[in-house]
Amino acid sequence: MRYLSGAMTKTTVDVDASRIDRREFLWLCGATAAILGLGEGWVPKIAEALEKAAVQRPSVMWLNFASDTGCTEALIKANYPNIAQLILETLSLDYHETIMAAAGVQSEEILAQALKKGGYILIIEGAVPTKKGYGMIARRDMIDIGKEFSAKAKAVIAVGSCATWGGVPAGNPNPAGLKGVRDALGVDCINLDLCPVNEAILVATIVDFLLTGKVPERDRFGRPKIFYGQTIHDQCERRAHFEAGRFVERFGSKEEELGYCLYKMGCKGPMTYANCSKVRYNDRVSWCIGAGGPCIGCAEHGWVDKFAGFYERLPGVAVPGIEGVEAGADKIGLVAGAATAAGIAAHAIATAAKGRFKGEPPERGVKKE
Numbered sequence: 022m023r024y025l026s027g028a029m030t031k032t033t034v035d036v037d038a039s040r041i042d043r044r045e046f047l048w049l050c051g052a053t054a055a056i057l058g059l060g061e062g063w064v065p066k067i068a069e070a071l072e073k074a075a076v077q078r079p080s081v082m083w084l085n086f087a088s089d090t091g092c093t094e095a096l097i098k099a100n101y102p103n104i105a106q107l108i109l110e111t112l113s114l115d116y117h118e119t120i121m122a123a124a125g126v127q128s129e130e131i132l133a134q135a136l137k138k139g140g141y142i143l144i145i146e147g148a149v150p151t152k153k154g155y156g157m158i159a160r161r162d163m164i165d166i167g168k169e170f171s172a173k174a175k176a177v178i179a180v181g182s183c184a185t186w187g188g189v190p191a192g193n194p195n196p197a198g199l200k201g202v203r204d205a206l207g208v209d210c211i212n213l214d215l216c217p218v219n220e221a222i223l224v225a226t227i228v229d230f231l232l233t234g235k236v237p238e239r240d241r242f243g244r245p246k247i248f249y250g251q252t253i254h255d256q257c258e259r260r261a262h263f264e265a266g267r268f269v270e271r272f273g274s275k276e277e278e279l280g281y282c283l284y285k286m287g288c289k290g291p292m293t294y295a296n297c298s299k300v301r302y303n304d305r306v307s308w309c310i311g312a313g314g315p316c317i318g319c320a321e322h323g324w325v326d327k328f329a330g331f332y333e334r335l336p337g338v339a340v341p342g343i344e345g346v347e348a349g350a351d352k353i354g355l356v357a358g359a360a361t362a363a364g365i366a367a368h369a370i371a372t373a374a375k376g377r378f379k380g381e382p383p384e385r386g387v388k389k390e
Contacts, residue, residue, distance in 0.1 A: 029257070041298045058069065060212030081142040082132075082170060083117040086163045087156050087190045087199055090182040091217035099220040100304050112227070115141070129159055136173055143174035148183045148190045149205035155197035156252065167206045175232055175281045177202065177210035180223060182319055185212040185242070192325035201322075203243055211236055212243035216319035222248050242322055244294070253290035253316050256298045259283065283310060287332040289318030 028281040063199050069195040074133050085093070097120065113119075116131050123131055133140055150156035155161040170175050181201040219334055226245060229237055237245040254260065262268070263282040270276060270285055284291070293316055297308045309316055318328040328335070 027079035042221070044221050045184040062117045077228075079112055080135065080138075081112045081113060081114045081144060081227075081346055082141045082174070082352065083144045083146065084134055084170060085118055086145060086147030086149055086167070086184070087197070088181065088183040088188065090119055090146070092146045092184075095217040095302075097221070098303075100223070112142075132170075136170060137316060140175050141173070142230070143170055143177045144180055144223075145171075145177065145202050145210075146180050149202060151198040151200055151205050152196075155199075164205055166314050167202065168208075171202075171206050171208045171210075175235060177208050178213060178223070178226060178304045179203065179210050180213045180218040182214050182322075182324065183215045185214050185244075189325050190218060209236075210243060211239065211245065214242070214244055214320040215297070219297070219300050219302060221374070222296075238240040240294075248296050249294045249320065251294065251296065253310070253320075254291045256296065257282075257310060257362060258289055260312060265389075277313065283313075283315040285296075285334055286315045287330070287334055287373065288315035288316075289321075289324075289328050290316040290333065290336060292328075293318040293324075295320035 022051045045180055050129065083093075091095070103193060115135055116128070118128060121128065121131075143169065149167055150162070153162055158166060179185045182192060182203050185194070186204070189201045191199040191201075199205075201212070202208065203212065211226060213226060215222075226237065227250075229245075239246060240246055240249060242249075254263070256295075258261075259282045262280070263284060267279075268276065268285045269279040269283050272286065282288070288310065297316075298310070301308045301311070314333065317331045318324040321327070
């Protein structure tokens, strides 16, 4: 099936009609290009990379450690591509204990074969217990399994905050000594934060790796800058309300109904780097702030303790151009009000002046021209 048309007819790629609908395939390529910040001209290249992947089907090993399997849930509920297309056509998901049919001895044999072959993309979900005996699979410590498999991988991706730094399981007091993949295993990995990770970011990261053959440019936390380069606050659909000093003070209020800024209700958007407002969740329908809830900062390392309580306003959060959100949130409304009052006064003065010069008697001491 020829899927490209219009401005992209110079490059055509055959896609087996039995695999994926033409429109869905083109949508996937275009959406991936958009998420990666690439122009339309990259769509044919992405299509070629995906077609090549469909033929060669890169081997992916997905290991689950200490987590609630939320990132797997996000993957299962993906729509573009859906989970069946992803694991049966695009990737060779050779091991994923949550969704695979194999169990027990058979699953361990699959792991042994993959380890012997090597060269797979290793995805790890969940924190890694660093204290012996606190997390075991088939009588082996998770940390030993992780070190063994990361050594043979051509790329390691940590998905979700549990895998990137420890997440909820690593919150105080953390008796198991839970850490993220990078710190626990001592490996260079791509960290895809959020709780859970957005499957669109995961797919785009894998596609980017297939296109370039190398890991993307990352920040100090190991996160791809293209996905985690701006704060939630920078891209928030309620940003205009913040600038105008319009805040929700109480849930269930008229201000909440009008979609005012949620900073005073505990929103951690000014300190959280992620692109949730762009990629969104639930078939790209909504995200936390869009659904009326404040951002809890789940893309940031240490958020479980650093940002608690989730509905309490953080003091001293710096925002470009303002002293700090704590000061800004309290003062910006006053500033906006003062500016409005000044504008009204200026308008009144200007109107009066126009009236005088249009025939009103001049005030004393003013000579009429």
